[in-house]
Amino acid sequence: MRLTPFITATALIALLAGAAVAQQAAVPLPAPVAKAASPLPATQALYDSYVATGKMPGIVGAFGTGDLPTVFVSAGKVATDADAAPAGPDSLWRVYSMTKPITAMAAMILIEDGKMKLDEPVSDFLPAFKTMRVQLNENTIDSRPATRPITIRNLLTHTAGLGYNIITKGPLLQVYNDKGINPAQVNAAMEVEARKTRPATLQDFANAVATVPLIADPGTKWSYSIGLDVMGAVIEKASGMRFDAFVQKRIFDPLKMTSSYWTVPKSEVGRLATNYVFLPGDKLFAFDPAATSVYLSAPSFPYGGAGLVMSARDYDRFLHMLQNYGELDGVRIMKPETAKLAMSNLLPAGVEFGDLPGGTGGTMGPKMGFGAGGSVILEDKADSMGAGTYGWGGAAGTAAWVNPVKKVRGTVMVNYFPGEKWPIRADTVKALHSDMQRYRAK
Template identity: 60%
Template sequence: MTTKRWTTATLTVALLATAGAPAQQAAPRPQPAPARSADAAPTRSPDAASAAALLPQTQALYDGYVRAKKMPGIVGAFGLGELPTVFVAAGDISLDPGAAAAGPDSLWRVYSMTKPVTGMAAMLLVEDGKLSLDDPLSKFFPAFAKMRVLTSPDTSLDTRPATKPITIRELMTHTSGLGYQINAKGPLLKEYERLGLVPFTANAQTEAQARRTRPASLIAFAERAAQAPLVAEPGTTWHYSMGLDVLAAVVEKVSGMLFERFVQTRLFAPLRMTSSFWQVPRANIGRFASNYVFVEDTLSPLDPAARSPWLEAPSFPYGGAGLVSSARDYDRFLHMLQNYGTLDGVRVMKDATARLAMSNLMPSGVTFDNDGQQRGFGAGGVVYLTDDPAGASKGSYGWAGAAGTLAIVDPAKRFRSTIMVNYFPAEKWPLGKETFGAIRRDAARLHGGRW
């Protein structure tokens, strides 16, 4: 399984410039890391024994990644139906001597895997009757009533009037015509930077620069986004965008509650997701992974956990890329979706809401190409329109993050998968393809080919 990622050549080059040269589930129970020498063998989490017994091919793959220095550490969370989640982990949360072993409760920057969380938050307001998928965005932010569309997005800021309004559906599915700082070019990129439309955190250096112009609140961000030209006519094409960040502002305005409080109250608290943060509490720094960037084939520190800007409050909660989470927590989110809205006897959303959220919500006739396959898009995540050769069923839903994380839920098979790593660029290694190849081999041994 592969998914569209939001990293681009522009972002990677910028990060390389700052990095320099190479140099029923239980609640989380984070454990202190045992001290050991710098040349000691990589450790495994306490869950590794059961993982090695159940999924030996997957465990061997992850051990091999760490042994080959492809990553400091990795954690996979794999669930089938109501069977206990199997966590496969290898390596550590950083390359520093004595670093904690990677495990189910390690904290990772999930970047764009925030988008499904934001999408589901908005769907809860649809369920409440406070929001409609086809509401115009200008109903909540009047500045979007008269938008303009670029005539040559890569080379000029020349525009023409938009002929269609942006809708909530289009914000959710990247069909609004909004762009993104990470995939903009030329004059448009400079315009986004001038307006402070930079809704993500990379490291201390880039964060200091972004805060010079970035709006200080979610509502102000949305209002500023209305000042930027569109890259396409709303509802006509899929273009990866800051739409989910603007959607977070809609959630805040419609609910009358700060976006982060709404997510905490309606999703994280009932799901017992106790390790998902917009700001990492300093008490949890011992389980927070460092982020790296590849300089050729060598890992170089990009955002060391101890000095990370994620330890400070963000300018506002970035609905498109702002969360840090654990494999255990994100598995609980997927498990709820797998069950169409319930987990551990608690109903978070109605069955019909979950099914609608994971369906193709794109405007009629619009799809996007993902590695040669035409995909749909639901509430913040990709939707598989056909069975995938790699094994995901039609109707599977999920997304990926810029630092290598991956998540998918397959309701037809009642299967879910979360993969946590932290390095740029995400495409450095084919984690999804290789992980699901190993899972299939393990499944053949366990279930005669079924997992």
């Protein structure tokens, strides 16, 4: 089988078999403008059909193998507006929890620098976490002393015992809401309300988190959490820099990720996607229109768990660096051993990854573990991306994965709630199979 400058059949299978993402609804849009033949024609046809049938205004995929050129597959526009820009490699999308792997890699860089250790107590950097308490049960906020400290590993792997306002229930959720522990921005109207209680700085946020009971003893249970938001505060202390400035200096700038923003400049609003929500009858409602997006104003502080707006091109560069175990275009971000550690199963002994609720952006599949900020596939299965695949997704439907063993990676960008609306993963697998068969026939 001859190689093309795009993707081999084997790489295609690994890349698209796991495009776990969800999609949007019934606003008929104009037929897509004729475009040049795609190297992935079935995938292109699939994405075109999503748009033509009103499931979403637009979609962009970025797929790569080795150091060959990234293949971008796009369809539709960044909004349903008649004058909206076409969706493309440099369109801007709210990636929500796909921020977590970036924050986690920033932490791994500091571990490599010797500024902190994987199993070091968080209280070495944030003293408020020195004496934590654990909720007696989910029906009360009564608590007992924790049996062990929260560590850096726990924050990276969602095993710290922290909650999340999209997951936590009962009286503990009320405490989170009362204290403003809601590190995300959704739209302008909701942001006005959120700022009435949300702490004004990242350090104040972390200190507020430390006053709330944990749901379990650290290191004993996997539960999706605000751990990567707290990690942002740790990164500030360990690095001596603002969290966002550290990420910019050590990740975005060296990787030439020029379309990754905590706050979208007003000059770039034309390429920012509108975020939609589905109403009854699968009608799309512009929940956060680009022109008035909450992301055009600075957040209370940079949210390490959900704060970034990025292009498919930029996220692909981040994944390409991970695929190469820490290096891209001759620039090394971290040592190979650091990257390998970050993408390995870092769960504490006896803890399993599971019970993943909807709305998180994550994906369940074959036997899985959890690395630094993302899931890790631990076994090869016919319907998976293969052992060694690391990645995560976002609440508004985005998804990303990289398998450095097979040297493949993929990013899918859409923006709507709920992210699980359409079976993009299953649809994309079928499209991939068709592309593979066409390639083999050549």
